[in-house]
Structures are given as C-alpha cells and as structure tokens.
Amino acid sequence: QVQLVESGGGLAQAGGSLRLSCAASGRTFSNYSMAWFRQAPGKERELVAGITSGGTTYYTDSVKGRFTISRDSAKNTLYLQMNSLKPEDTAVYYCAADQSTVVHITPRKYDYWGQGTQVTVSS
Numbered sequence: 001q002v003q004l005v006e007s008g009g010g011l012a013q014a015g016g017s018l019r020l021s022c023a024a025s026g027r028t029f030s031n032y033s034m035a036w037f038r039q040a041p042g043k044e045r046e047l048v049a050g051i052t053s054g055g056t057t058y059y060t061d062s063v064k065g066r067f068t069i070s071r072d073s074a075k076n077t078l079y080l081q082m083n084s085l086k087p088e089d090t091a092v093y094y095c096a097a098d099q100s101t102v103v104h105i106t107p108r109k110y111d112y113w114g115q116g117t118q119v120t121v122s123s
Contacts (some may be wrong), residue, residue, distance in 0.1 A: 002026035002112050004095050012085050016121070020077040022095030022114055030073040033098045036080045037107060038091035038119075045094070049080060050103030051116030058103040064090075085121045092116040 008020040020036065035050035042076040049069035057069055068081040078095050094117075096110035104110065 004097060004112055004114035006093065006095050006114045006117040009093060009119045011120045011122065014086055014121055014123050016085050017081070017083045018085065018119060020028045020080040020082065020093055020095075020117060020119075022080075024048055024076040024078070024097065024112075028073075029076055029078075029097050031066060031099070031102050032099050032111075034069075034071055034078045035096050035098070035103060035110065036078070038089075039094070039116075040091040043091075045107050047103075047107075048093070051078070052101060052103060054101070056103070060095045082119070083118075087121050087123045089119060090121050091119060093119050 003025045004021045012018050031053050035053045036048045037045050038048050040043040048060055049067055051069045051071055066084045070079045095114045097112040098110045
C-alpha cells in the first residue's frame with residue numbers, strides 16, 4: 001500500500017521557520033517527481049514547490065528565496081524548509097508524487113497524495 005505521510009507542521013510566528021517532511025512507503029519514489037501543494041480555506045490547492053527525480057526544482061513566485069524543497073532518495077523522504085514565514089503562508093500543506101520527469105502545476109496530474117499537515121503563521 002502506497003502512503004505519503006507529512007509531518008512538521010504547526011504554529012509559527014511571522015519571520016519564523018518550519019521544516020516539513022513527507023515520508024513515502026509502499027514503493028520507491030526515486031523516479032517520481034515530488035511536490036508540495038498548499039490549500040488555504042476557500043482557496044484552490046496550489047503548487048508551492050516541486051522537484052524532479054533529477055533534482056530540478058520549481059517554486060511558485062511567492063515562496064522563492066524563502067522555501068527550499070529537497071529529497072533524500074535513500075530515505076524515500078521529501079522535505080520543505082520554510083523560512084521567513086508570512087501569515088499568508090497559512091494553509092494545509094500536502095505532498096504529492098507524480099510518475100513523471102517534470103513538475104506539473106496541476107494537482108490532478110499527481111498519482112499519490114498525503115493527508116496534509118496544517119501550517120499556521122501568526123502575525
């Protein structure tokens with residue numbers, strides 16, 4: 001059974017940092033593109049950052065220079081280091097996996113999803 005399990009969410013103050021992890025099990029995702037999405041109340045799910053199996057990364061403009069996506073293929077784990085957090089970063093964050101060589105912006109392209117972890121940034 002394939003599972004993606006996020007952890008590391010919580011409450012942070014504006015300007016602070018959090019590190020999200022996504023542990024994958026059930027199969028090896030080294031050949032998958034992986035991504036972090038987020039969804040705030042009343043808004044659509046949006047791509048935050050993605051990384052291909054070859055290490056090419058993508059960031060949405062609002063997080064460039066503040067967030068860093070990385071992966072440890074040996075541990076089958078995806079990470080998102082979030083620095084200089086802002087209240088507008090508040091959302092449920094999801095990790096996703098796509099059997100593709102590119103990072104897709106559209107959520108429906110992804111084959112597997114985690115259950116999400118809440119990130120709340122206070123001002």
